[in-house]
Amino acid sequence: MRRRYVLVISLVVIALIVGLSVLLVTRQPVSATSVPSPLLGKVAPQLTGTTLSGGDFSLTSERGKIVVVNFFASWCGPCQVEEPNLITFAWQQRLKGVAVVGVVYNDTIDAAKAFDVKWDTKQFYPSIADPHGTFAFHYGVTSPPSTFIIDTHGRVVAELLGPVTTAQLNAVVARVRA
Secondary structure, three states, X not given: OHHHHHHHHHHHHHHHHHHHHHHHHHOOOOOOEEOOOOOXXXXXXXXXXXXXXXXXXXXXXXXXXXXXXXXXOOXXXXXXXXXXXXXXXXXXXXXXXXXXXXXXXXXXXXXXXXHHHHHOHHHOOOXXXXXXXXXXXXXXXXXXXXXEEEOOOOEEEEEEEOOOOHHHHHHHHHHHHO
């Protein structure tokens, strides 16, 4: 009787392992979803503030560039997933008229600075604090990561929810340039 019980349990465990393996191998990669933001076609809400490294940032001073605004939090798992993609994108586009800025969403400044240090983000793009959630409110952000692409005239041309990929950002920027 005991052998039969062990055999049944073993078969169930093997079936679970095989099922999970199939699920992991066949799942789609996690990436952001383009959403119909009410800001599309409108001038982007203002972003001004002190960067995590102590400098000043103003969205207005970036006019003439395509700007990628990414709302993130240190506690956000998908933000951790997308960070290498944002860094790669910022590096690739640094001399091509594209600016990237991070906006801290519902997080402490100390935690955001630790995130910045972990990824060495300030080397690639600045991040600004949003201590009262004002920027998030004006952009309609309810959870991170949320990314907005702003054209050279300061209008929002895309909103992506979820972890962005370098390919997604390059595609949107190519569309904006066309």
